[in-house]
Amino acid sequence: MSSILIQLIGVVGYSFLAISYYRKRKIDILWMQIIAYLFFSVHYYLLGAITGTICNVLGLVAITLIYLVK
Numbered sequence: 001m002s003s004i005l006i007q008l009i010g011v012v013g014y015s016f017l018a019i020s021y022y023r024k025r026k027i028d029i030l031w032m033q034i035i036a037y038l039f040f041s042v043h044y045y046l047l048g049a050i051t052g053t054i055c056n057v058l059g060l061v062a063i064t065l066i067y068l069v070k
Contacts, residue, residue, distance in 0.1 A: 006046045013039030030067040037063060 013036045020032030037060035044052035 006043060009039055009046065010043040013037075013043055026070070027067070030063060033063050034060065034067065 016032050016036035016039065020029050020036065023029045023032060037056055041053055041056040041060060044050075044056055
């Protein structure tokens with residue numbers, strides 16, 4: 001049961017990422033991608049993939065800096 005929940009977290013993250021590509025405004029795209037990276041980070045952490053978690057956290061930091069600089 002827990003592995004299904006973990007996979008659903010990954011699907012939600014992918015959904016946010018896919019939806020972000022259809023947004024018009026830059027701020028909307030960045031918000032959706034920040035949410036997606038959060039879900040992906042949790043997803044990889046729960047799977048025990050520390051390297052994947054680190055990569056997604058670094059991506060989250062990069063997207064957040066882009067959002068803050070605008």
